[in-house]
Amino acid sequence: MSLYDLLSQRLRAELPVALATVIEGPALDGTTPGGTVLNGRLVVTDSDEVSGTLGDPELDRVVARDARAELEAGRSGxxxxxxxxxxxxxxxxxxxxxxxxxxxxxxxxxMWIFGAVDFTAALAKVAKVLGYRVTVCDAREIFATRRRFPMADEVRVTWPSPMFAERGGSLTSRDAVCILTHDPKFDVPAIAGALATEVGYIGVMGSRKTHAKRLERLAEAGVDQPQDLDRLMSPIGLDLGARTPEETAISICAEIIARRTGRSATSLRATSGPIHA
Amino acid sequence: MKELLDDVDRWRAKGVRVAVARVVDIEGSGPREPGAAMAVSAEGEVVGSVSGGCVEGAVVSEALRLLGGERSPGVVSFGYSDDEAFAVGLTCGGTIRLFLEELDW
Structure with a gap:
């Protein structure tokens, strides 16, 4: 298997992989005098597997180590x-x-979306455009169907608690949980489950009034720590005046981006400084 | 790179040579992150992008020169702040460096 085949196989399977390429430097192997060793390439995975060479075993070892660190941080450079x-x-x-x-x-x-409602389909669609792996969860079998959410990567008929017990540990700061249910039976355990993870974004749909009532129910369920409640983005989304499910999905995803980048989400025209931080 | 795979695989399966340009570095304001990539087949087909459309045309001609043996693989810069930079600039005023190579590995 060529290095490209190995790389493309990992990419298609959505498995972690890093490619290290010598882009400038002196000849290491003497075959390209005065030039650059442009054939130097390593494919590194999160296991101990390393394929290819940059031309020196010690260089390979150090670069493979750094490539694994970049992989963990999700960086390139x-x-x-x-x-x-x-x-x-x-x-x-x-x-x-x-x-x-x-x-x-x-x-x-x-992105985990709780609640198989109209907004869910639109949100799943926009999240896919942004590159998320989308899971739709609802306890109601007639609503949580593949046919209603063909764009989702996965549709689960389940209550929130077992879902978080099973897979909550896989959520990181890059991930998002969006709770669109409006149903206290469902959203209280979903919020409690999400708060127990490292997930970077927790958005909960509902009006300001709904949110106030929800806070009471959360308090009854023992979720009342200010640092926890501070993580909840509720009402969900940016103030775009969104009306339709699609517009709402854009407002939610825009909020997720702004939270990640720490930017203000105002029009660039009204701000100054670098656009691409 | 991921979004290039289908086209690149198709070209490689036909035995058509492929050049790939990847963003390796950005100075100042750049529209795409390191890793943004485009591929050019020896038959002149193009997939992917490396900027907001500012430099793609120039990248295609460099890629075809590479496949034609008229230039070596290596780092290509676009922007205004670099002496070696090509005349084609980025509308956003930054500099991007691409690594251009043949995908023969």
Whole structure:
């Protein structure tokens, strides 16, 4: 199997993989005198598996280690090394520098949507555009069907608590939980479940009045810590004046992006400073 | 890269040579992140993008020159703040560096 085949297989299966490529540097193997070793390439996975070579075993070891770190952080960028993988500035004095581009692909972020309602289909659609792996959850078998949510990656007929017990541990700061049910039987355990995870975004649908009532019910269920309640984005979404399910989905997803980037979500015209931070 | 796979696989299966350009570095304001990629087949088909449309045309001609043996693989810069930068600029005023290579691995 070629390195490209290995890379594309991992990408298609949505498994973590990093590709390290020498983009500038002196000849290491003598076959391209004065030039760059442009055949240097490593494919690194989250296990101990490494394929390919950058031309030096020690360089391979150090770059593979850094590639795994980039993979964990979900980052891509250029790193500098000496010909044998030296990374400390003292070791690099007087030696040539090899520039390696490490590109990492982590599995897509997850969005769990609780409640199989009209808004769910629109939100799932927009979330797919943004690259999320979307799971729709509802306890009502007649609503939580594949036919109603063909765009979702997964439709689960389940109550929130077992879902969080089973898979809550997989949620990270990149992921989102959107609770669209409006039904206290469902949204109280969904909120409690989400708060017990590391999930980066928790949005709960409902009017300001609904939210106030929900806070009372959450308090009855023992969810009353200010630092927990502070994580809830409710009413859900940005103030766009959204009306339709599709517009609401855009307002929710825009809020998720703004929360992640820490930006103000006002018109760029009204702000100053760099656009792409 | 992921969004390129279907086309790249199709080209490779036909034995058509493929060049790929990936964003490796951005200075200042850049429209795409490192890793944004486009691929160009020797038959002139194109998939993917590396900017907001500002430099794609120039990337295609460099890619075809690479496949034609008229240039070497390596880093190509676009923008105004770099002496080596190509004349084609980014509307947003930043500089992007691409790594251009043949996908023969």
């Amino acid at each position: 250029i790193r500098h090394y000496g010909p044998q993988g030296q990374t400390t500035p003292e070791d690099l004095v007087g030696s040539s520098t090899i520039r390696v581009f490490i590109e990492s692909w982590s599995p897509p972020p997850q």
